[in-house]
Amino acid sequence: MAVLIAPSVILLLLTNAYPIVYAAFQSVHDGSLINAGDFVGLDNFARVLSGEAFWKAAGFTLVFTITGVFGSWLAGLGIALVLQQKVPARGLIKTLLLLPWVVPVVVSSTSWNWLLSTDSSPIPTLFRSLGLGEVRFLSDPFLAQVTVCLFIVWLNFPFMMLMMSAALTSVDESVYEAAKIDGASPRQQFMYMTLPIIAKPTYISWVLMTIFCVNEFPAIYLLTHGGPVGSTSTLVVLAYRTVFQNFQTGPGVAIAFIMTIALATVATFLFRQIRKSRVE
Amino acid sequence: MTTTQLNRKLGSAPIRRNLDPADRGKWKRFWLLIAIAAVALVPIAGTFVLSLRGNNGTGDFTLENFVHVIVDTQVVAWLLNSLQVTLATVVVSVLVAAPAGYVLSRGRSRLVEGYSLLLFVIQSLPVITSVIPLFILFSGMGLADNLIGITVLYVGSSMSVATWMMASYMDGIPGSLEEASWIDGASVFGSFWHIVLRNSLPGILSTAIFTFLMAWNDYLVASIFLRSSGTFTLPIGVQTFFQQHSTDWGSVMAVAVIMMLPPALVFATMNKYFSVGGVAGSLAGR
Numbered sequence: 252m253a254v255l256i257a258p259s260v261i262l263l264l265l266t267n268a269y270p271i272v273y274a275a276f277q278s279v280h281d282g283s284l285i286n287a288g289d290f291v292g293l294d295n296f297a298r299v300l301s302g303e304a305f306w307k308a309a310g311f312t313l314v315f316t317i318t319g320v321f322g323s324w325l326a327g328l329g330i331a332l333v334l335q336q337k338v339p340a341r342g343l344i345k346t347l348l349l350l351p352w353v354v355p356v357v358v359s360s361t362s363w364n365w366l367l368s369t370d371s372s373p374i375p376t377l378f379r380s381l382g383l384g385e386v387r388f389l390s391d392p393f394l395a396q397v398t399v400c401l402f403i404v405w406l407n408f409p410f411m412m413l414m415m416s417a418a419l420t421s422v423d424e425s426v427y428e429a430a431k432i433d434g435a436s437p438r439q440q441f442m443y444m445t446l447p448i449i450a451k452p453t454y455i456s457w458v459l460m461t462i463f464c465v466n467e468f469p470a471i472y473l474l475t476h477g478g479p480v481g482s483t484s485t486l487v488v489l490a491y492r493t494v495f496q497n498f499q500t501g502p503g504v505a506i507a508f509i510m511t512i513a514l515a516t517v518a519t520f521l522f523r524q525i526r527k528s529r530v531e
Numbered sequence: 532m533t534t535t536q537l538n539r540k541l542g543s544a545p546i547r548r549n550l551d552p553a554d555r556g557k558w559k560r561f562w563l564l565i566a567i568a569a570v571a572l573v574p575i576a577g578t579f580v581l582s583l584r585g586n587n588g589t590g591d592f593t594l595e596n597f598v599h600v601i602v603d604t605q606v607v608a609w610l611l612n613s614l615q616v617t618l619a620t621v622v623v624s625v626l627v628a629a630p631a632g633y634v635l636s637r638g639r640s641r642l643v644e645g646y647s648l649l650l651f652v653i654q655s656l657p658v659i660t661s662v663i664p665l666f667i668l669f670s671g672m673g674l675a676d677n678l679i680g681i682t683v684l685y686v687g688s689s690m691s692v693a694t695w696m697m698a699s700y701m702d703g704i705p706g707s708l709e710e711a712s713w714i715d716g717a718s719v720f721g722s723f724w725h726i727v728l729r730n731s732l733p734g735i736l737s738t739a740i741f742t743f744l745m746a747w748n749d750y751l752v753a754s755i756f757l758r759s760s761g762t763f764t765l766p767i768g769v770q771t772f773f774q775q776h777s778t779d780w781g782s783v784m785a786v787a788v789i790m791m792l793p794p795a796l797v798f799a800t801m802n803k804y805f806s807v808g809g810v811a812g813s814l815a816g817r
Contacts, residue, residue: 344568
């Protein structure tokens with residue numbers, strides 16, 4: 252048995268455990284990418300936590316994650332419910348709807364940029380011709396936030412659709428037949444039967460999607476680079492920019508490390524919850 | 532098929548189509564979904580249209596953008612780099628995850644349970660935390676800006692999900708199969724190799740598709756590690772391209788289309804083997 256799991260353990264130590272330990276070391280030093288520098292205690296953490304950028308990014312991470320999780324869940328569940336019933340060419344439609352998730356994010360962010368970025372792009376032009384005025388999707392801080400949130404929903408609803416479709420196929424049809432005979436309305440059937448039956452896969456999909464959204468980097472960075480004026484910077488984008496654009500390795504790693512501690516705590520808790528619900 | 536079944540099939544179908552309200556709604560649902568898909572696919576359709584449109588201002592459809600990026604730029608080299616890294620990642624991931632998944636599936640000790648938790652926690656951590664230390668480590672080993680180095684990183688970052696997917700699939704293979712082979716004198720390794728792996732093909736394919744997508748689409752790790760254009764994978768290559776030729780949408784979109792083809796092809800041919808439910812199922816079931 253030990254031989255079979257050894258490659259996995261070695262890889263885990265090399266590519267995950269070692270870097271986290273080293274990152275902990277870096278976060279309490281004032282060095283650069285190449286040189287670790289002097290020990291500075293918790294200075295990096297203090298600097299990061301007292302800065303405005305960190306809290307702004309933390310706030311947007313929260314908004315972005317909540318919209319990402321529930322937006323894509325609602326869209327994915329809605330489509331999965333329709334796909335659950337008789338639909339012509341169901342397989343083809345399902346495959347088409349998967350495309351936003353399958354297409355590389357470098358490609359889709361490029362397309363979104365082409366659609367939105369300048370005043371002469373197709374969507375601003377359309378808005379203008381509809382009499383909605385000049386809409387600057389990526390250069391207005393608030394609209395850029397809205398756009399980034401829409402983008403993450405667009406990217407992830409197919410994943411939710413797959414998860415929810417899988418959950419719905421496990422629902423026994425005869426339960427609905429019985430409910431219909433008892434006079435339950437479609438809304439009642441959904442609220443009191445479908446939702447409880449798919450509760451556990453739903454919870455798991457929320458957990459996974461939360462982790463995806465908190466850690467999301469390319470979707471935001473490629474669309475807006477975290478701007479304008481930092482409005483769409485999440486903590487990951489902020490950490491990246493701190494290290495690779497401002498070359499402040501210590502504070503950058505400190506931001507990543509605060510996230511790591513928070514996520515590890517939450518993940519351990521959520522894992523226990525999932526385990527517990529399995530036993531019952 | 533019995534005569535009754537045949538009669539029912541032949542006889543009742545047209546009548547039911549007229550009467551069953553569920554059938555009447557199906558075209559309504561069809562058009563609803565087509566409308567949703569049409570809106571959702573605008574960005575992707577735009578990519579195709581732009582890639583095929585000439586730059587001479589006439590708007591005629593032409594392949595000149597594709598010819599241009601293939602002949603005049605490094606796109607083919609980047610495509611080969613991407614293919615090489617992705618295929619290596621898929622093969623190595625399966626080779627690492629399949630035996631580890633077997634241990635998670637069959638092992639019942641605290642150590643195995645702990646490893647399962649560790650994989651979950653590791654999976655949830657931001658990649659950015661590990662990327663900087665790894666950059667320093669790999670630079671020292673000559674593995675930064677190197678296709679082998681990046682393959683190791685991709686295997687490392689897809690390992691947790693890949694292992695769960697394999698474990699969850701193997702949970703469905705009855706243990707009695709191996710027990711029988713043990714009685715016949717096979718070793719644990721032998722029965723894993725000959726019995727379990729042979730029965731795990733759908734699980735292996737599902738894991739392979741997942742790691743394929745992860746490696747093919749990665750931007751973050753590649754953008755930090757790959758520094759010279761000779762080692763660029765497509766996502767990094769197309770970015771530099773984008774910055775240099777920002778007005779030349781035709782060429783940019785031609786590269787984008789080239790980049791979309793492999794994952795689209797994989798999905799078109801292997802769709803039925805892929806279940807994202809497997810990711811959830813492995814979480815729920817373990």
